[in-house]
Amino acid sequence: MNSKEAAEMFGLTTDTIRYYERVGVIPPIERDKNGYRVYTTRDLNWIYLAKSLRHAGVSIESLIEFATLAQLDGNxxxxxxxxxxxxxxxxxxxxxxxxxxxxxxxxxxxxxxxxxxxxxxxxxxxxxxxxxxxxxxxxxx
Missing domain, CATH: 1.20.5 (Single alpha-helices involved in coiled-coils or other helix-helix interfaces)
Structure with a gap:
């Protein structure tokens, strides 16, 4: 799935999704050989979680902390x-x-x-x- 499709799926803009990725609210999105983002189910789950938690008032900082922990090795x-x-x-x-x-x-x-x-x-x-x-x-x- 590409950026436009992912954004439409969740009622977000592509800029919002890119921002989430840039600041670390969601983990980095894999890219194809042409450099285009390719969203997997895992990525879409992260976007959905971020959107839902933001709408509930969860801070960007908390989301960044959560996503950062997900990318670390260890327990x-x-x-x-x-x-x-x-x-x-x-x-x-x-x-x-x-x-x-x-x-x-x-x-x-x-x-x-x-x-x-x-x-x-x-x-x-x-x-x-x-x-x-x-x-x-x-x-x-």
Missing amino acids: VDQAQKQILRDQLQEINEKLTEMTQTRDLLQYKIDTYDEHIAKFKSGEATSDNLEELWNVTYDNKK
């Missing part, structure tokens, strides 16, 4: 696995925060009309507002 499996564990933990923490924010937004949407009506009627004032940080709503921990 680097546990180091690579630890990078993946660390990234999973970060993503889980982000998911928790995102879920809490989603729940807050849903609460605000669900109670918006009631809240506005209380302000318009004078029942709610700046002195007797609910404390959002103390409100209990579905899925809030």
